[in-house]
Amino acid sequence: MTDDRDARVLSALTAELPEGAVLTAPDSLQAYRRDRAEDPDAGTPLAVVRATCTEDVQAAVRIAARDGVGIVPRGAGSGLSGGSSAVDGAIVVSLERMRQITVDAALQMAVVQPGAFNAEVKAAASEHGLWYPPDPSSQEFCSIGGNIATNAGGLCCVKYGVTTDYVLGLTVVLADGRAVKLGGPRLKDVAGLSLTKLFVGSEGTLGIVTEATLRLVPAQRTPTTLVAVFPTVAGAIDAVVDIRAAMRPSMLEFMDQITINAVEDMMRMELDRSAAAMLIVQSDEPAEVAGAQIEAIEQTCGLHGATEVYATSDPDESEALIEARRQAIPAVEKRGALLLEDVGVPLPRLGALIDGMRAIAEARGVEIAVVAHAGDGNTHPLIVLDPTDAEQRAQADLAFGEVMALAIELGGTITGEHGVGRLKQPWLADYLGDDVLELNLRIKKALDPQNILNPGAIFGPV
Structure with missing residues (x-):
């Protein structure tokens, strides 16, 4: 049959x-x-x-x-x-062949097919003096459709928000084959339920996005970039918390010692291999404001023990420093196979999360590199393993679950921007709780009664 x-x-x-x-x-x-x-x-x-x-x-x-x-x-x-x-x-x-991008400079919007790369949308917008802010580290090869599916964030999300903040409209193919248009080129529209937002982050389980109307903003000012290295992780995290209490920079990123060394191995940038942590911070405020902001950040880092602080407004130099952060995952990947996580916590608990992950790594005998969008508490623990070593794989799998359990315990989430997918699905019920999970499943069943759309993703067997 x-x-x-x-x-x-x-x-x-x-x-x-x-x-x-x-x-x-x-x-x-x-x-x-x-x-x-x-x-x-x-x-x-x-x-x-x-x-x-x-x-x-x-x-x-x-x-x-x-x-x-x-x-x-x-x-x-x-x-x-x-x-x-x-x-x-x-x-x-x-959807890889659906790559069209049309920019309307007057409306400051772009109509984009889902296969277009994030970087391609940015480039098209820049031709009109505009900018599309969501910027995952994978922007050169990740698609807008995938960004919408997972509600991707990126390095600038601490100030500029995530994908859902820029999606104004969608064309979605439903489970019965109908195509519906949701939202559109309007900045304000509260007619009916916010169905556009419902599909952002739904990972293809409710419908398939075939077109998106994206909000653009005026081009970003040339940023000033600051790098600070710390002898302790605690000092770096305390600096992050104090910086965010006082201001909202356009970028506030964290790399631990394992990540710093992996990036240095790959890029040879003369990074301080002895540093326990490094922060990369940007301000894109007007020059007079940015100067004061960067000075305040430098002082804060110094108060928390930074051994070196360096700032530059040179575009090429700034981009080279940011590229070090963007290459963190590929660099760590050279150390072995990865189990990648994406857990986040309320910012004051970021230190407890990182300390807990270090304890898990020690207990399980595995290496966990940590890179983070520190300004909003979203971390990317990278569990490094030898896939041919069955015992190490088993310990890494246990560590994977323990990291998510730790995030939940600290009032956080099992995913901030990568999505649940299939790999994190077993922990979804613990995070959501019975009532919220049942509500999710009710919506899934209403829109996809046969469970044919991305079966197994997010919800597992339905």
Whole structure:
């Protein structure tokens, strides 16, 4: 019966979609099985549909819905939580070919297809003297659709917010194949429920985004960048808390000693390998304000034991320092396979979170590098392991869960911007609680009664 169904679905896909849009060759399917999280339990899809427009997505969804076949939406495959891991026998709908970007300078908005890279949207906006602020470290290769799916943040989110703050409208293909337009090019619109916001961060479990209207802002002023190194993690975190109590810089990032050394190994920037922690801070206020802000930050870092503080307003020098932070995950990845986390806590508890993670690493005998959007309490613990060592893998898996349990205990979250995906799904109930989880599942069932949209992501079996 399954073979008959699969043949029927494949026949319909090839008949209704443009030539070359449907991939079924084993090598092609292999390339779409995993995202950057390298989920070891990823399945093998029945087919991959490389959509070029909303109508292609609708056709694939309608065909899947007729036979109850799962659909896994996929952008650039840069996700870090297994949100686009393939499911056995499902259809992967790839949005990578949907790359159009149209900027309306008068409205300060852009209409963007989901496959466009974050950096491409930034570049298109800059041609009109505008800026799209959300800036994940993976901006050069992550897609806007993926950013919307996970409500991505980035280095500037401490001042400028996250993806949802810039999404004004969406075109979404629902589980029955209908395409609906939500919101639009209006800065204020409270007619009806805020359905646009509901789909941002839903990881393709409620619908597939095929177009987004994004808010742009005037181009960012040339920032001044400050780097401070500390002999203790506690000193760096205390500085972060005091800086945020007094002001909101445009960037406030943290790297621990493991990360500093990994970046230095890869980039050779003469970073201080002996430092326990490093902060990278930016101010993009007008020059006279930025000068005072940077001076105050420098004093705060000094009060908390910084051994070196360096500030620059040279654009090239600033970008080189920021690139060190952007390359943190690839640099640590050179030390071994990674289990990547994305836990956050209220800012005053950031120190307790990092101390707790260090204790977990010691108890489990694994290495945990920590890089963080420190200004908003969002950390990225990177558990380094040898995947060929079964015992180390087992200890790393235990550490992975213990880090999330620690974040929950401290009043935090199991994910700040990478999404739950499939890898963090087992801890969702502990975080949400029974009543809120039941409300989530009620919404999921209402919009996707067959559970065909990204089955297993966020909610697990429904």
